[in-house]
Amino acid sequence: MQIKPILSALRRHKAGTFLIAMQIALTLAIVCNALFIIQQRLAHLSEPTGVDEQNILVIQNEWVGSSTPAQADARIREDLRVLRELPGVADATASNSYPLRGSGWDDGVKLKADQLQDSSGATIYFGDERFLGTLGLKLAAGRNFRAEEITGMDVRDRLAPPVVMVTRALADKLFPGSDAVGQTIYLAGSPTTIVGVVDLLQAQSVDRWASAFAYRSVIVPRRLGISLGGFYIVRAMPGQLQDVMRAAPKALFANNPRRVINDEDGVLSFKEVRARAYERDRGMAILMGVICLVLLAITAAGIVGLTSFWVGQRRKQIGVRRALGATRQDILHYFMTENLLISVGGVLAGMLLAVAINLWLVTRFEMQRLSLLYLLGGVVILLLLGQGAVLAPAMRASRVPPVEAPRSV
Amino acid sequence: MFGYYLDLAIRSLRRNRVLTALMVVAIAAGIGASMTTLTVMHLLSGDPVPTRSNTLFYPQVDPDTSLTEHGEPADVMDYHSAVDLWRSHRADRETLVATAGAKLRAIDVRQPSLMIRVLATTADFFPMFDVPFQYGGGWQAADDESRARVAVISAQLNDKLFGGANSVGRSVRVRGSEVRIVGVLRPWRPSPQFYEVAGGRFSSGNTAGYYARPEDVMLPFFTGVEVAGDTFDVFNCWRVPDNFMHLPESPCSWVAMWVQLGSPAKVSGYARFLAGYAVQQKRLGRFTHADNTRLRGLMQWLDYNRVVPSDVRLQAWLAFAFLAVCLFNTIGLLLAKFLRRSGEIGVRRALGASRRAVFAQCLVEAGLIGLLGGMGGWLLTLLGLWLVRRQPAAYADLVHLDPLMFLTTFALAIAASLLAGLLPAFRASRVAPGLQLKTL
Numbered sequence: 001m002q003i004k005p006i007l008s009a010l011r012r013h014k015a016g017t018f019l020i021a022m023q024i025a026l027t028l029a030i031v032c033n034a035l036f037i038i039q040q041r042l043a044h045l046s047e048p049t050g051v052d053e054q055n056i057l058v059i060q061n062e063w064v065g066s067s068t069p070a071q072a073d074a075r076i077r078e079d080l081r082v083l084r085e086l087p088g089v090a091d092a093t094a095s096n097s098y099p100l101r102g103s104g105w106d107d108g109v110k111l112k113a114d115q116l117q118d119s120s121g122a123t124i125y126f127g128d129e130r131f132l133g134t135l136g137l138k139l140a141a142g143r144n145f146r147a148e149e150i151t152g153m154d155v156r157d158r159l160a161p162p163v164v165m166v167t168r169a170l171a172d173k174l175f176p177g178s179d180a181v182g183q184t185i186y187l188a189g190s191p192t193t194i195v196g197v198v199d200l201l202q203a204q205s206v207d208r209w210a211s212a213f214a215y216r217s218v219i220v221p222r223r224l225g226i227s228l229g230g231f232y233i234v235r236a237m238p239g240q241l242q243d244v245m246r247a248a249p250k251a252l253f254a255n256n257p258r259r260v261i262n263d264e265d266g267v268l269s270f271k272e273v274r275a276r277a278y279e280r281d282r283g284m285a286i287l288m289g290v291i292c293l294v295l296l297a298i299t300a301a302g303i304v305g306l307t308s309f310w311v312g313q314r315r316k317q318i319g320v321r322r323a324l325g326a327t328r329q330d331i332l333h334y335f336m337t338e339n340l341l342i343s344v345g346g347v348l349a350g351m352l353l354a355v356a357i358n359l360w361l362v363t364r365f366e367m368q369r370l371s372l373l374y375l376l377g378g379v380v381i382l383l384l385l386g387q388g389a390v391l392a393p394a395m396r397a398s399r400v401p402p403v404e405a406p407r408s409v
Numbered sequence: 410m411f412g413y414y415l416d417l418a419i420r421s422l423r424r425n426r427v428l429t430a431l432m433v434v435a436i437a438a439g440i441g442a443s444m445t446t447l448t449v450m451h452l453l454s455g456d457p458v459p460t461r462s463n464t465l466f467y468p469q470v471d472p473d474t475s476l477t478e479h480g481e482p483a484d485v486m487d488y489h490s491a492v493d494l495w496r497s498h499r500a501d502r503e504t505l506v507a508t509a510g511a512k513l514r515a516i517d518v519r520q521p522s523l524m525i526r527v528l529a530t531t532a533d534f535f536p537m538f539d540v541p542f543q544y545g546g547g548w549q550a551a552d553d554e555s556r557a558r559v560a561v562i563s564a565q566l567n568d569k570l571f572g573g574a575n576s577v578g579r580s581v582r583v584r585g586s587e588v589r590i591v592g593v594l595r596p597w598r599p600s601p602q603f604y605e606v607a608g609g610r611f612s613s614g615n616t617a618g619y620y621a622r623p624e625d626v627m628l629p630f631f632t633g634v635e636v637a638g639d640t641f642d643v644f645n646c647w648r649v650p651d652n653f654m655h656l657p658e659s660p661c662s663w664v665a666m667w668v669q670l671g672s673p674a675k676v677s678g679y680a681r682f683l684a685g686y687a688v689q690q691k692r693l694g695r696f697t698h699a700d701n702t703r704l705r706g707l708m709q710w711l712d713y714n715r716v717v718p719s720d721v722r723l724q725a726w727l728a729f730a731f732l733a734v735c736l737f738n739t740i741g742l743l744l745a746k747f748l749r750r751s752g753e754i755g756v757r758r759a760l761g762a763s764r765r766a767v768f769a770q771c772l773v774e775a776g777l778i779g780l781l782g783g784m785g786g787w788l789l790t791l792l793g794l795w796l797v798r799r800q801p802a803a804y805a806d807l808v809h810l811d812p813l814m815f816l817t818t819f820a821l822a823i824a825a826s827l828l829a830g831l832l833p834a835f836r837a838s839r840v841a842p843g844l845q846l847k848t849l
Contacts, residue, residue: 015744015832015836016741016744016745019737019740019741019744020741022737023734023737023738023741026730026733026734026737027734029730030727030730030731030734034727062512062524064512064522065585116475188649189648189649207613207615208613208614208615209611209612209613209615260512260521260522260524262524276801279801280615280617280720280801280802283800284720287724288727291442291727291731294438294731295731295734298434298435298438298734298735298738299734299738301431301434301435301738302431302435302737302738302741302742305428305431305741305742305745306741306742306744306745308745309745309746309748309749310745312749313748313749357730361723364722365614365719365722365723366613366614366719
């Protein structure tokens with residue numbers, strides 16, 4: 001196939017050629033960046049929490065009326081007993097928060113008492129000796145809390161636990177290359193000893209502001225005995241989650257009615273917790289996907305429209321070529337190659353534009369650098385799209401009969 | 410002449426329906442996407458107190474005594490500084506703002522306890538921010554200091570508890586303390602909920618929460634401190650409190666302040682007063698960073714906090730890029746369409762039509778496509794906004810198409826299509842009469 005005659009023909013259609021190339025360039029730039037955003041959001045929302053998500057539910061409990069810290073602590077222990085005795089419940093624990101909850105108590109961890117800047121941020125989880133077992137967390141080193149280490153705590157108390165457990169992500173950050181078990185850290189100003197390292201436990205927020213300390217969590221041996229209430233985390237036996245979700249609030253109310261468990265979101269399965277935490281990311285990914293599809297469809301339609309016009313305009317020339325011996329194949333190839341030339345021009349401009357847009361997004365929207373793979377993927381998609389779109393008009397052109405030429409000259 | 414062009418345009422559009430439909434759909438899709446995001450942007454970036462936003466200011470001091478590096482002062486103040494400044498009464502009007510969650514129970518109404526948000530504020534809040542009342546009104550200035558057990562409730566809470574009836578004089582129990590209702594608000598939904606905006610620079614663009622509904626119960630500030638106690642939302646603590654959570658004496662920032670200043674002279678006067686206060690506090694040993702005070706205007710403060718969520722901004726940019734692709738598409742198709750009729754145009758030119766007449770005729774056709782695309786775009790915008798309303802974002806219930814945005818939809822569609830028609834119309838008007846006649 002000779003390229004020169006195609007180029008000289010295109011020179012006579014500068015405006016149309018330029019428009020298709022520009023449309024391809026813009027589409028490529030947007031599609032690349034949109035695909036990249038989709039991938040980032042999807043990667044974010046499929047990060048593991050380390051929790052046995054299938055079988056876990058979370059109950060938010062608030063007490064009615066005030067009580068002393070000791071009374072509140074007794075009530076929590078009573079509730080835990082009720083929950084653990086329910087049929088279908090594997091285990092239950094009380095905490096101030098849970099992974100993916102969105103907000104809660106985050107604090108700085110220091111290695112020395114007089115340090116100015118924190119060594120790391122961390123999510124603070126309250127947990128008893130059954131916290132690990134209930135959430136299905138794996139202990140990587142050291143030991144779990146002992147029952148006698150767990151004490152009740154009021155908001156007015158200072159958090160000064162003698163021992164804590166940390167996640168491996170935090171241990172690696174604080175003590176890279178050495179064993180964290182037995183080390184001393186400073187939490188909320190007081191020293192405490194690490195007794196155990198948990199394999200994997202996500203922080204309570206997965207928003208971007210908390211990404212600096214993702215997976216860095218501290219578990220303190222405390223029960224938050226405040227009148228405001230807290231969370232019960234319950235693990236159901238496999239397959240019995242729905243039954244437990246229905247039975248648990250009933251059992252709690254039967255035991256002590258002076259409480260509020262919200263109808264709407266007082267009892268959540270961990271699946272719902274995950275869906276809520278990543279709602280925004282999923283919405284954005286879907287939106288980007290829809291925009292990409294519509295954009296590709298519109299660009300394809302534009303190529304079909306303009307090429308059809310060109311085919312109609314050149315019927316005579318095509319007829320002459322056919323009469324002079326060009327085969328149908330030749331005509332088909334002519335239009336396909338023409339489109340390929342325009343598309344290549346378009347994607348070259350589009351690659352530059354895509355990188356430019358990405359750099360701008362990096363500065364304005366805290367995005368990451370576009371990976372080359374997405375650029376190449378976008379190029380392939382658009383070249384295929386162009387060839388696919390031009391196929392129908394090109395086939396029509398190849399069917400122009402040779403007799404058309406002499407008739408109208 | 411216009412009527413004739415319109416007639417020609419309609420004939421031309423009907424001649425090639427597929428191509429026409431393609432152009433109309435492209436314009437409609439582009440307009441639908443950009444108007445949906447533009448409407449959301451418009452609603453989220455508006456002025457929440459249009460009558461007097463230029464007289465509202467947000468003072469900041471830096472009570473943080475830690476040795477770490479200080480950039481901007483804390484977004485809200487500690488109790489001590491806020492109450493000091495408020496008691497000085499140096500502004501035309503001034504108000505304190507702090508929020509807490511609390512349980513509420515209506516007395517004599519058989520309903521379970523509700524978890525609600527409480528706003529502790531001062532009497533000036535209502536006149537200062539133009540808060541509309543349905544029944545009763547705000548409390549008196551003296552009620553703040555005397556810790557009067559009174560409250561103003563939202564229209565929504567009034568509907569829920571009292572079926573929308575005049576509940577002034579009735580009582581509710583907030584965290585166990587009885588307060589008497591003195592006023593019921595009309596539905597009030599400032600966008601954003603400006604008086605609570607703070608911390609935008611730490612939110613990484615996730616600022617949808619700034620568009621939440623105002624609190625259901627508003628209490629006189631010192632009453633609120635007594636009733637809500639240690640449950641107030643704390644912005645930040647610069648060291649670990651000795652008495653954990655006893656807020657008024659804690660090294661924590663949790664009270665915001667707003668002042669109304671009627672003239673530029675008053676503004677600079679207040680800024681001097683604020684700087685003087687900080688210097689005095691440093692002398693007393695309470696501050697370490699005396700020169701770190703700010704007095705930003707309301708809109709400036711919203712700007713500083715970048716209140717419009719980054720996802721919304723990103724979507725708006727994306728939508729306009731989308732519109733650009735749709736425009737390129739339409740230019741190409743219009744070019745094809747007009748030049749295909751070169752013969753016809755040649756005849757008209759030979760019969761005496763001026764270039765200008767051909768140009769005008771082509772633009773009328775492009776404008777007509779824009780009008781049709783605008784209608785499609787309007788429907789798609791309504792669909793888009795409906796989808797936004799179903800999102801879990803805090804601003805979802807705010808989203809609607811106001812008359813301004815309705816008109817903008819059509820203006821944008823027609824402007825876009827005319828823009829797209831310029832080049833093709835110009836090319837069509839350059840068709841030489843003789844050459845085309847020869848080929849007929």
